[in-house]
Amino acid sequence: MMTHSPLSPLLSLCAFLSGLVLSMTPAISQPVYSERVMSLLRQMSLEEKAGQLNLQAGHDPDVDLQSRAPISSPLVEQAIREGKVGGVLNIAGAGNTRQLQLVATTQSRLKIPLLIGLDVVHGFRTIFPVPIGQAASFNLDLIGAAERVAAIEATASGINWTFAPVLDMARDPRWGRMVETAGESPWYTAAIARTRVQSLQGLHLSDPSSMLACAKHFVGNGATEGGREYTGANLSFRSMRDNELPPFEAAIGAGIGCIMPAFNAVDGVPGIVNKRMLSDVLRKELQFTGLVVTDHGAIAELPFHGVADNLVDASLAALTSGVDMDMASMGFGPFLPDAVRSGALNGDLLDQAVLRVLSVKERLGLLDDPFARHDQRREQMLLGHPDHLLLARQFAEESLVLLKNDHALLPFKRSARSIALIGPFGADQDHLMGPWEAAGIHRDVVSLREGMTRILPHITIRTVTTGYEDKADPKALAQAVAAARASDLIVLALGEKAMDSGEASSRANPGLPGQQLALLKAVARLGKPFAVVVIAGRPMIEPALYARSTAVVQAWFPGSQGGEAIARLLFGLSEPVGRLPVSIVRSIGQIPLTHDKRSTGRPSPGPPEAWASGYIDEATTPLYPFGYGLAYTQFNYSAPMIINADEADARTYRIKVTVKNTGERAGTTLVQLYTHQRLATIAQPEKQLRGFTRLYLNPGEQADAIISLNRDDLSYWSTDTNRQAAQGWIDLMTGPNAADTKTTALFVR
Numbered sequence: 001m002m003t004h005s006p007l008s009p010l011l012s013l014c015a016f017l018s019g020l021v022l023s024m025t026p027a028i029s030q031p032v033y034s035e036r037v038m039s040l041l042r043q044m045s046l047e048e049k050a051g052q053l054n055l056q057a058g059h060d061p062d063v064d065l066q067s068r069a070p071i072s073s074p075l076v077e078q079a080i081r082e083g084k085v086g087g088v089l090n091i092a093g094a095g096n097t098r099q100l101q102l103v104a105t106t107q108s109r110l111k112i113p114l115l116i117g118l119d120v121v122h123g124f125r126t127i128f129p130v131p132i133g134q135a136a137s138f139n140l141d142l143i144g145a146a147e148r149v150a151a152i153e154a155t156a157s158g159i160n161w162t163f164a165p166v167l168d169m170a171r172d173p174r175w176g177r178m179v180e181t182a183g184e185s186p187w188y189t190a191a192i193a194r195t196r197v198q199s200l201q202g203l204h205l206s207d208p209s210s211m212l213a214c215a216k217h218f219v220g221n222g223a224t225e226g227g228r229e230y231t232g233a234n235l236s237f238r239s240m241r242d243n244e245l246p247p248f249e250a251a252i253g254a255g256i257g258c259i260m261p262a263f264n265a266v267d268g269v270p271g272i273v274n275k276r277m278l279s280d281v282l283r284k285e286l287q288f289t290g291l292v293v294t295d296h297g298a299i300a301e302l303p304f305h306g307v308a309d310n311l312v313d314a315s316l317a318a319l320t321s322g323v324d325m326d327m328a329s330m331g332f333g334p335f336l337p338d339a340v341r342s343g344a345l346n347g348d349l350l351d352q353a354v355l356r357v358l359s360v361k362e363r364l365g366l367l368d369d370p371f372a373r374h375d376q377r378r379e380q381m382l383l384g385h386p387d388h389l390l391l392a393r394q395f396a397e398e399s400l401v402l403l404k405n406d407h408a409l410l411p412f413k414r415s416a417r418s419i420a421l422i423g424p425f426g427a428d429q430d431h432l433m434g435p436w437e438a439a440g441i442h443r444d445v446v447s448l449r450e451g452m453t454r455i456l457p458h459i460t461i462r463t464v465t466t467g468y469e470d471k472a473d474p475k476a477l478a479q480a481v482a483a484a485r486a487s488d489l490i491v492l493a494l495g496e497k498a499m500d501s502g503e504a505s506s507r508a509n510p511g512l513p514g515q516q517l518a519l520l521k522a523v524a525r526l527g528k529p530f531a532v533v534v535i536a537g538r539p540m541i542e543p544a545l546y547a548r549s550t551a552v553v554q555a556w557f558p559g560s561q562g563g564e565a566i567a568r569l570l571f572g573l574s575e576p577v578g579r580l581p582v583s584i585v586r587s588i589g590q591i592p593l594t595h596d597k598r599s600t601g602r603p604s605p606g607p608p609e610a611w612a613s614g615y616i617d618e619a620t621t622p623l624y625p626f627g628y629g630l631a632y633t634q635f636n637y638s639a640p641m642i643i644n645a646d647e648a649d650a651r652t653y654r655i656k657v658t659v660k661n662t663g664e665r666a667g668t669t670l671v672q673l674y675t676h677q678r679l680a681t682i683a684q685p686e687k688q689l690r691g692f693t694r695l696y697l698n699p700g701e702q703a704d705a706i707i708s709l710n711r712d713d714l715s716y717w718s719t720d721t722n723r724q725a726a727q728g729w730i731d732l733m734t735g736p737n738a739a740d741t742k743t744t745a746l747f748v749r
């Protein structure tokens with residue numbers, strides 16, 4: 001049994017560092033501010049204090065950021081010179097940012113360095129799979145190594161703050177930002193949160209390769225009504241406790257330095273004025289002492305919510321609710337000084353927010369060396385380093401989920417002479433990086449066609465790029481069918497464009513846009529087997545896609561090396577190890593449907609049953625369950641056995657599952673552990689993911705998987721404020737996915 005895909009030396013170092021950090025991160029420090037920070041505060045005017053709380057674009061209006069040309073920002077520089085700016089966002093480049101830092105530290109009165117933030121969500125220049133694809137790898141080491149590379153590259157370009165990780169729960173594929181999440185399991189999202197925070201912030205925040213991480217969007221951002229972006233969520237406080245808060249608790253426990261409240265309102269209270277969450281929970285209960293920054297323009301949106309009359313009211317409401325920095329509403333500077341003078345605002349609140357900003361700058365090392373992250377030589381050397389590209393390809397490979405593979409169509413035989421590559425994404429370089437491409441460069445993206453050419457230089461590839469248009473194009477359709485008819489192999493590269501995913505991209509019908517379904521059906525009518533590769537930020541809810549295709553690979557947005565990764569999988573140079581971090585429903589009407597749903601008084605296991613919970617026209621099971629994914633071989637799982645069941649006061653239980661590779665190829669399986677508290681004061685979910693481990697087995701090989709179950713993970717919220725320890729019978733279920741499990745029972749005293 002061997003572990004998977006050994007990393008190259010540099011990447012092993014990244015993985016080691018992120019692992020080392022896992023164990024050494026200091027606990028949250030109390031807000032004791034240094035004399036240097038206190039002294040700065042004492043020197044500041046009210047205007048300069050309000051200026052430190054202002055986060056604005058680092059470039060003047062109408063600048064083409066994709067041009068990568070040097071950016072000059074005279075208007076921004078003047079505002080910095082006047083002490084009106086505490087941080088800038090959406091500018092990158094060691095040179096561009098150095099210029100702004102120079103103005104701040106040599107031409108403003110108090111010479112306070114800038115925070116420089118960007119959405120580095122899944123890579124900076126080297127773009128890794130989107131977070132939902134990263135989650136599909138169920139490989140925390142890879143996630144940590146990729147975040148370390150992202151931090152190394154971004155800080156080399158002057159960035160000292162990323163607005164990531166996204167810790168929203170994603171239970172509705174209509175919501176476009178599922179792409180940025182870790183899926184539907186709060187427990188798994190919390191595990192990923194710890195890894196991301198510690199890899200982004202490094203061992204010490206002052207290290208030039210570390211950057212401030214910012215967990216977002218606090219809290220309940222993904223629970224939007226109807227999956228519509230920015231709409232409100234109706235969540236009970238317990239639901240927040242069970243589902244939405246655990247990832248943020250994990251991030252805070254890991255030492256995260258920043259939190260971003262959500263745009264949306266939960267139970268009618270917008271995130272940035274939710275005092276209960278921002279003060280009672282975040283500051284008092286979770287002891288968070290870091291920085292709270294609004295989302296982009298969120299303060300200016302309060303009048304639209306109907307909870308503030310104008311920008312003055314909104315700015316005061318946000319600051320008094322617990323916000324420290326205002327991203328892009330531009331209300332703090334003009335209004336806070338006068339509010340303090342008039343007594344409308346307690347000056348201590350202003351000072352508290354300024355101290356948090358200055359303290360973060362000090363922890364980043366900016367007060368000692370503001371130029372440590374503006375070294376153009378380092379930038380030149382590190383961005384897009386071959387080792388980073390290798391890691392991105394390996395990560396993309398492990399993000400791919402094989403959903404269907406009838407007649408073992410995949411892996412293709414490498415002896416094939418020709419392949420038809422049909423659909424909008426076969427030769428695409430513009431969408432594989434997904435909606436948050438940071439400093440990724442489209443021309444550097446390896447397309448699927450390029451990936452195929454790299455591994456099979458002599459194969460004939462007939463590319464027909466069509467399908468996304470709104471109107472049918474009979475000529476292109478005929479070309480596609482002719483290419484399929486003439487080729488040994490057929491691959492359809494279908495899905496959604498990068499900007500049809502992500503923020504403000506909710507879709508009422510999250511299926512295949514345009515003419516792609518018609519294209520698929522036309523090829524299917526040939527009667528030849530074909531594989532579909534789905535490029536998207538969410539699963540496509542499209543029954544015919546799965547029913548009519550011979551094989552389906554969910555590739556998400558696989559990143560800048562994605563094309564080669566997909567090609568390697570299709571031709572068997574790598575194997576499918578990805579598993580679903582979200583359930584794939586059969587129809588939109590089933591949404592939300594997740595593995596951790598609760599039972600009912602009339603449980604219905606699947607097909608419609610009279611007088612039972614469910615539908616009369618649809619099953620109550622997903623098409624593909626959470627944790628699902630095929631391999632290129634088959635496995636047999638034993639029932640779980642609790643190795644230390646008799647240890648009455650065990651803090652950790654060790655569960656053993658014996659697995660055998662019963663197929664003809666070596667392969668990897670993800671052994672998953674789910675738990676269910678049978679009897680509780682509050683009905684508990686039927687299944688909750690509580691552990692997983694990988695096994696790589698040769699044909700015929702058998703091995704034991706051991707999964708550790710932390711007893712604390714069995715507790716649950718019995719009231720809004722009481723965490724109930726597990727007691728009584730707990731079902732422990734193990735298997736290759738949430739719907740295919742075997743059970744044993746554990747009695748906890």
Ligand code: GLC
Pocket residue numbers: 119163216295296503
């Ligand atoms: C966006 C997003 C947020 C992002 C911010 C800055 O509106 O909601 O996640 O960090 O603006 O780009």
